Amino acid sequence: MKPAAFDYRAPRTLEEALGLLREHQDEAKVLAGGQSLVPAMNFRLARPAVLVDIARVPGLDRIDLDDPGSVTVGARVRHLDLEHNTIPGPLGVLLARTGRWVGHYPIRVRGTFGGSLAHADPAAEWCALACALDAEIHCRSANGARVVEACDFFEQMAFTTCLAPDELLMGVRLPSLGDSWGVGMAEFARRWGDFAIVLAIAAVERDGDSVARARIALGGVAGGPVRAAHAEAALSGRAATPESVAAAAAAAAEEVDPTGDIHGSADYRRDLVRTMVTRALNQALA
């Protein structure tokens, strides 16, 4: 369990980092917190020739609250920083609730928000959250910058994104959720800190006793995070009742097409979708 040989580079500027990625393309891999990449290298499942450590690149570890309509989370912000609810409003609550489910404490100390998105584990909490909130993923290469919608960023194949080999994920812009929003998060894993078997993220905008808009994303049920569009439709514009929640949960279970693995069959996962969506919505509507 030792990695294959690789070169280690530690650029001190963004330009230098992007230059290395342009130079090495597919041969290079970006190292941020290393909580997934390094084990994968030790198993020799990942064999980058060049490791580009962005730890010294300035500016990537900020949480930007300047824009009243959004919050931008830098790629290198650690999981733990989001768990500690430094962001106001329902968005901060959702980030904090979700953050607690990311790995174990030591992983949250070192692992990064951007790293999790770029790694794109199908059961990763942040990927589902970005997808639920239609986050904007800010990418940059030596040739310029672009912005990708979260749901387009993740390919429906595990560990695959639209990030080009020479692109660096710079940060993620999340919408500030106003006070009319309620948020919920439910996850089922075998042990605390394990990757989810199924997780559900819900953000619900209330309009009196009704639901104006519902955003629901799921993890662990496909190659990447998915929006539960039918479940959202089943709830949006309806009264917030146990029946409408049950209908949405049933719709979510109906619309997913999970595959099974040793921790749960496809049927079990589909069954869990209903329970997790129910729990996330109940939390969001509470």
Add this chain to the structure above:
Amino acid sequence: MSWTGRSLRRFEDPALVRGLGRFVADVADNHTGARHAAFVRSPVPAGRIRSIEAPAGASVFTAASFSGIGTICARLDRPDFVPLETPVLASDAVRHQGEPVALVVAGSRAEAEDLAEQVIVDIEATRPVLDAAAATDPDAPAVHRGLDMPMGNNVVLDARFATDELEAAFEAADEIVEIEIRAHRQNALPIEARGAMAAHDPGTGRTTLTAANQMPHMLRTALADILNVPEAELRVVTPEVGGAFGQKMCVPREYVALVAAARLLNTTIAWIEDRSENLLASWHSRDHSYRLAGAFSRGGALLGLDADIVCNIGAYSNYPVTFGVEPLMALAELPGPYRLSQYRVRSRAVTTNLCPIAPYRGVSRPVLTLAMERLIDTAARRLGLDPVRVRRTNLVTEFPYSMPTGLPVDPGSYSETLETAVEAVDLEGFRRRQQQAAAQGRYLGIGFSVFGERTGYGTPAFAARAMEITPGYETVRLEMNPSGDVTARIGASPHGQGLATALSQLLADELGVEPRQVAVVHGDTDAAPYGWGTFASRSMVIAGGATKLAGQRLAARLKEIAAHHLEASPDDIRLEQGSATVAGTSIGMALPEIARLAHHSSHRLPGDMEPGLAVSATYDPAGTFSNACHAAVVEVDPDTGAVCLERFVVIADAGVEVNPMIVEGQIHGGVTQGIANALYEELVVDGDGNLLTASLMDFLPPTACEIPDIEVTHIQTVTDASITGAKGVGEGGAIGAPAAVLNAISDALAPLGIEVNEMPATPSRLRELIRQAVPASTAETAAAGG
């Protein structure tokens, strides 16, 4: 005041908690010039090796390099046993995924792994057989082609026992309860995987193997036999060992290959196993299936028991205990602490294309206890009786008791532990709470498990298994040094149990010294007397007994010298607080004074007493039973199948507890592994024989987050089967916990008519049972949004 019975803090711990413990990987790191090994392993579970191609110039060993070296093979002398030989490296056939095929030596582990990737092994894969039941089919592939299997295809042990009147007992029964129990495959998962460093010294011609191991002398003997070298040329050292649980008891092929390669290369080679290798190919455990039929009276009395046990032992045997240990222990001990006169059992070992099995904490007993305790609870539910009452009806209360198989059971507190547990969990109060919870759609349950743990058995007990290599006794060589402190050399090989502390307490009582003045030397075949090591909950009983005997001998010698110089009778000398004093007087000699005299002025010793203060003692008891009752309180989430352990209560009877804190530590660790067995850990193999749980992402030991506080109460039943009064306690936690947990889950799900007989009881398995029982939506979904 006696040192025995005090919860002294363990002398071993300061080094361990400060990172100063030296494990084999530390030894290798600090050994200048040590080379590192990696093994090339079979990617397929069954096949024939066509060719092995190594990169030019690489230091690669294959079976062909080791010509003249024997196989690893231990035997039982029984007609129903087929011995299996394990080659050091696979030579022709490969019989399980991960089987070592070649050994690569390089300057570092990373380089060795690079080279191992370049070794091309061409294997013609053949159809594997993975399931024990399927393997006995006459048309199934033979795992050991060409080997005569008179008892059936792939059947390597078929043991039977029956009393005369079983059928009559079944005819007389009011209720016959049949259950099937399945315990899936596990890995003992010591925190330190295996590892060894073989250092050959061309100057002396000796080879030292520093190894993570539980039986250093046995390992030396095995190496000598297999490599055909005199034992005196070999030395086995066990430094700190980071847990073993049986996985480091049996002789690994890798260690033998390492020693052979180091001798061929005249060098030092280290192999530090990584977690994936460990999960794939160290030793696996459990993998048993039981079919039980119990004949019960209307009142719940167990009249007869009929059992069919199948153990999937994987591709090879283990050395020295053999695969026979699993089915034979199950056969002998299945009835447990329940009075039973009519018993019939068939117990088989079946070889398959899976990793071989080695004993793991509790060996067969976690599963046989699960089987009996599930039978009792199922019978209780069927008969409409309280499971506690059925236990009360059947538990052995008069001693000595003899099991139907003739196994003698010495005095224990089976009923007392049960009653104490019932009180500790407030059973009546719990039943009320359970009903209130049920009204809210919640599923709470309670489960009990009462068992005896046969421990500290010596040579006669092992001899009953007809083992070619019969373990049992322990020897202690004890010496008071000239400075008055004491060195105890023991054949046991503690690896985390705190045995040195506990033995020091025994010696302090015998010799009147402080425990701190005792140094315990173990784990070095050049320094310790020949012994069997540490396994089978034996060390406190057997090494402890030998230590006490040696202490008594040394005390007698000290008293004789003091009496001679103080002109008193030895009977009047007391050894207390570092002195030998004439009872009732202040006349005495300090122990260091006696020690100096014995070593440095031996001409002043009485009569013909020999110089020095060295004594030796051996102890070889028949064995004893510790016992306990475990109780688990759980809540099952019906929508996910998750089990939350609310409480775990242990009422333990380990006889005299030399160090109660250590006893409790053993129980905590054992229960945790038992809970792991019950709920979490499972090695999963796909239909092609590929291990799917090859990392700790997928093989799931519980963490502190998943384990409740373990509440331990102690009862001490005196036995004269052990001269210290101590009964072994190393395995009990692991033995009792699975049954308590599965009984609790079954109690919780009883309203749905569910009995849980498969472990681990994973959420997906439980949810599936719940869905079958309740096809419509369950409580929470119905109450969604509420």
